[in-house]
Amino acid sequence: MAASPIGPSGGYRKMLSFGFTCLVYHATTRFCKRVYPWKDDPLGKTSGQMVGAARSARQNIVEASSRAGTSKETELRLLDVAKGSLEELLGDYEAFLIDCGHAVWSVADERWIAVSGLPLDEFTASEDVLHEFSLYLLAMRARFAPWLEHDDPHVAANAIIAVIKRAESLLFR
DSSP states (O other): OOOOSSOSTTGGGGOHHHHHHHHHHHHHHHHHHHHSOGGGSGGGTHHHHHHHHHHHHHHHHHHHHHHTTTOHHHHHHHHHHHHHHHHHHHHHHHHHHHHTTOOOOOTTSHHHHHHHHOOOOOOOOOSOHHHHHHHHHHHHHHHHHHHHTOSSHHHHHHHHHHHHHHHHHHHTO
């Protein structure tokens, strides 16, 4: 039987891809509250779809972990759904930038390089995993906040795209 990419059930919190996906989820909820207030949301769907895609990516990694011990096929399928959700979300951020007359940063852009170079600490926990992981995420959010919660929504969108690409590149390693 092939080894799980996640490890034992619950091991997803130790995956860097999960940490980046959590950052994407929290940044997306904050971005949508700021940029797409519900009453101003075109067709009332953009914000819900974006937050839903970010949540789907996060939750599919969690569910894949719970299935790791019983079905590798299901685990891999759920990780693939998580990656698809991240791609869907990336498309929404790309569309936002294009609609506003902005380009997605080049991978050679110093801002892309700065965001891509921000480290995500390795998560280690004792027996109080939920508490310790929440503290870990709060610390990582603070580290990335100057980019992901930048006052300029175009900078924030580009930074979130850079973090999405990091999560995707790690998801199947």
